[in-house]
Amino acid sequence: MLSKKARTRIVLISFLLVASILVVFVVLKSLEENVVYFFSPTELYNKEDISFNKKIRVGGLVKDGSVINNQTSINFIVTDLNNEIIVSYKGSLPNLFSEGKGVVAEGKLKDKKYFIADKILAKHDENYMPPEVTKILKKTKE
Amino acid sequence: MFKNFFPNKILSFSNKLLSFLIILMLLIVFVGLIYSLFLSPPDFTQGDSVRIMYVHVPASFIALGCFGFMGIASICTLIFKIKVLPLMAKSLAPVGSVFALVSIVTGSLWGKPTWGTWWVWDARLTSMLILFIFYIAYISVWKFVDNYEKANKVSSIIAIIGSLNLPVIKYSVDWWNTLHQTSSITLTSAPTIHYTMLIPLTIMLIGTILYTLIVFLMKYKTEIMKFKLDKRNKEN
Numbered sequence: 189m190l191s192k193k194a195r196t197r198i199v200l201i202s203f204l205l206v207a208s209i210l211v212v213f214v215v216l217k218s219l220e221e222n223v224v225y226f227f228s229p230t231e232l233y234n235k236e237d238i239s240f241n242k243k244i245r246v247g248g249l250v251k252d253g254s255v256i257n258n259q260t261s262i263n264f265i266v267t268d269l270n271n272e273i274i275v276s277y278k279g280s281l282p283n284l285f286s287e288g289k290g291v292v293a294e295g296k297l298k299d300k301k302y303f304i305a306d307k308i309l310a311k312h313d314e315n316y317m318p319p320e321v322t323k324i325l326k327k328t329k330e
Numbered sequence: 331m332f333k334n335f336f337p338n339k340i341l342s343f344s345n346k347l348l349s350f351l352i353i354l355m356l357l358i359v360f361v362g363l364i365y366s367l368f369l370s371p372p373d374f375t376q377g378d379s380v381r382i383m384y385v386h387v388p389a390s391f392i393a394l395g396c397f398g399f400m401g402i403a404s405i406c407t408l409i410f411k412i413k414v415l416p417l418m419a420k421s422l423a424p425v426g427s428v429f430a431l432v433s434i435v436t437g438s439l440w441g442k443p444t445w446g447t448w449w450v451w452d453a454r455l456t457s458m459l460i461l462f463i464f465y466i467a468y469i470s471v472w473k474f475v476d477n478y479e480k481a482n483k484v485s486s487i488i489a490i491i492g493s494l495n496l497p498v499i500k501y502s503v504d505w506w507n508t509l510h511q512t513s514s515i516t517l518t519s520a521p522t523i524h525y526t527m528l529i530p531l532t533i534m535l536i537g538t539i540l541y542t543l544i545v546f547l548m549k550y551k552t553e554i555m556k557f558k559l560d561k562r563n564k565e566n
Binding site for chain 1: 371373380443445446450452453490494498506507508511523524
């Protein structure tokens with residue numbers, strides 16, 4: 189059915205494809221730390237080569253009831269339901285920032301438990317629904 | 331059915347079909363826009379800025395889908411040397427690249443009020459930008475390389491290599507921590523988007539697919555005519 193030429197070309201192209209996929213895989217795996225946009229509190233906690241001078245990002249959920257508005261800064265806790273880290277930030281927060289919702293903080297680690305952020309981004313999840321539906325969901329939870 | 335894509339048939343049947351498709355597309359997009367902009371509800375988190383989704387998601391879908399087709403067509407071109415396949419891929423590239431740009435721009439406009447930034451270099455956004463660059467590279471090769479066979483070979487390789495980026499784009503939100511959220515519509519689990527929003531999204535997706543098909547057919551017709559003309563000129 190297939191001509192000899194076509195067969196050789198299939199073999200050649202398959203080989204090149206598999207090789208390219210492997211290259212892409214190896215490159216992405218080795219650059220993983222630069223590809224991830226943020227670390228979770230657990231990942232930061234377990235990280236060995238932590239540097240307190242490098243700008244990094246931590247992401248997770250804003251712990252309910254943890255937001256404290258000081259005179260000089262806003263403090264809150266970022267949690268991944270496994271580990272937590274305290275974040276301190278001076279500046280205005282994005283509109284979607286709220287307790288129980290996702291957040292990504294960019295800045296520097298003061299120590300393994302304390303993060304000083306100079307930029308805050310709100311992260312929303314993949315759920316889309318009208319406000320009425322959330323009210324009904326809240327009622328059924330109670 | 332596939333015979334219709336062959337050079338002789340396409341020139342005759344596409345005019346009537348094209349008019350019908352354009353009217354159908356305009357109707358569907360009109361209904362979709364009314365639904366998206368007015369009849370659908372705001373989101374419980376994002377409010378009305380969620381309405382950008384009704385343009386952003388179909389555009390992203392088309393941008394990825396067109397390049398996927400181009401990649402498959404390019405592999406088959408290199409293996410089986412079917413003459414119409416590079417013409418088809420060439421006809422998909424312009425509309426696919428425009429939708430890739432629409433995806434990036436609408437995404438940026440959506441990001442500012444929701445995330446708080448116009449752009450981040452996370453895996454999803456960066457890989458989409460790379461897709462757009464591959465589109466530009468593919469189109470440029472056809473535009474600036476005079477020899478048809480050379481342009482065919484180089485552009486096919488660009489399309490194949492660029493196709494490796496497609497699973498990266500799709501799964502970037504699952505493989506790594508990204509700012510962009512994970513998929514709301516998957517093949518394996520129930521959608522996490524409420525039906526009052528899923529319906530307008532589906533309508534807009536169908537309308538966008540029709541639009542893409544229309545632009546593809548128009549360009550494909552042109553490419554076939556050009557191909558035939560060049561062949562005739564070479565024979566003289």
